[in-house]
Amino acid sequence: MGEVTGQAFMNIENIPGNGVDYTRMTLGIDVETRVNIDDIQVGQIDGGTDFSAQHLALGHIARNDGETFNGVTYNKGEAIPFEARKPYIELAEDSAGLKGFRMGFAEARGSVSSHTASFSGNITGLKIRDDEFDNSVYDATLYAGAGLAETSNRATHVGLKLPGVDTTCNEGAGCAPLTNLRSVTVGEDSGIEGVSGFTDGFFIGFQRDGMDWQSLDGANTINAGKGVFINLPVNMTVDMSQLTGDGVDRFRTHQVDLGNNLF
Template structure:
């Protein structure tokens, strides 16, 4: 039926983009040889009930592929959800994974030499479809496990960046903002700053002053995706890295993969970037985070 068309098209592109191409001749296998084969299904399909942001029921289908991926990808320019005089996500020089700058660079417990590729690691990719009475309400693509570097020059972001910010010994959750003086938002944000720890703290995005608590997203040149492993310099795999596409304002409350909670995603594009990073406020509002090397010719920590 046509209502599934863009979901299935996305699944096809997703699978083709990550699967290596192989050419082989099919041949019969004996019962004895088959008995020695162990493994798991290439594709696992799950059906369950979900909800939209207003609590109405949705039918959800999740298709997971039993493969692991290590990749390094560079994309010059990305614009997704470009409509109504704006863009849900806009970035240039987007990269997954990076290249070691020096001999002995250690990343997630592995030592690399200068020029070595440091891959973005992803396991069990999945696509998930949410359907309501009107048809396909949304779909998302992600991984059951992911970790590695994501670099970009991002000017518009819809979703969540799971980062901590430390200021004067206090640690805050990061908050996305519409811009200097703008309201907190998870839709087409341009800045990131402190989320108040209590109602008595001033909220808002102040930039370029001694009381600066906010900075443009372009200051986040590289982020490390993953969760706290309890080991210094090593990120644990996260199951929360995904990009979702929702049909209308009712959105989708995407369930976490363990089913214990949900992530509210409204109309358009929603990207969930979980990190285990704690960034100093003066670095965020000052020099910003250095960019990892993402090109064979090293273009510097700020790329430009």
């Protein structure tokens, strides 16, 4: 057996932390999928919902012949999968017991579409171009509602963040309901136009209290609040006029192409 080499189907890691011990179980498999979920409500407590969305979809369908996504060309009607590699489950334990657990992927990229009413987490990588003024590009951030401040808990709006300024959501002028953001592209900037690189940061966590999750390379931490937390790395730039106007178009996610008219 000493001469046998190979890759285990499951890899288990024990990772010490500051008062928290982590156990990560990773499967050595690759997945290409297209999934539709009619309605999802997670973290319903204290009179609200941490994540609430309808018509959630991973992956989509080509609308036209010659449609290109992540460097691959598709014919009309062909499935464009969400790509996920090395799925993992991670447990975090402290002296009081289970502090949190999360599910994610070591590598992920593809489209995510939804009609989201409430979102808890991060949308790192989403950019907004101010095409109504000087075409400057700003980071996007989540807001608790129209006229309210930034938040990572039960956000209902998304808008641009001015650097060095505490901003609030000015709906219609730099900020819009999350329902206007119908589709996003998960991944990282690869340096190639139209091609997203794989991200190792896509996960959904469930926390007893606020806590830190380590990035998979151990170089950084991601602070997640109590309850449900979705870390959604996005490689996408949207025009402000589109976001605050008719909204970002939804990818085709059903065999019968309904466009944005899913309701």
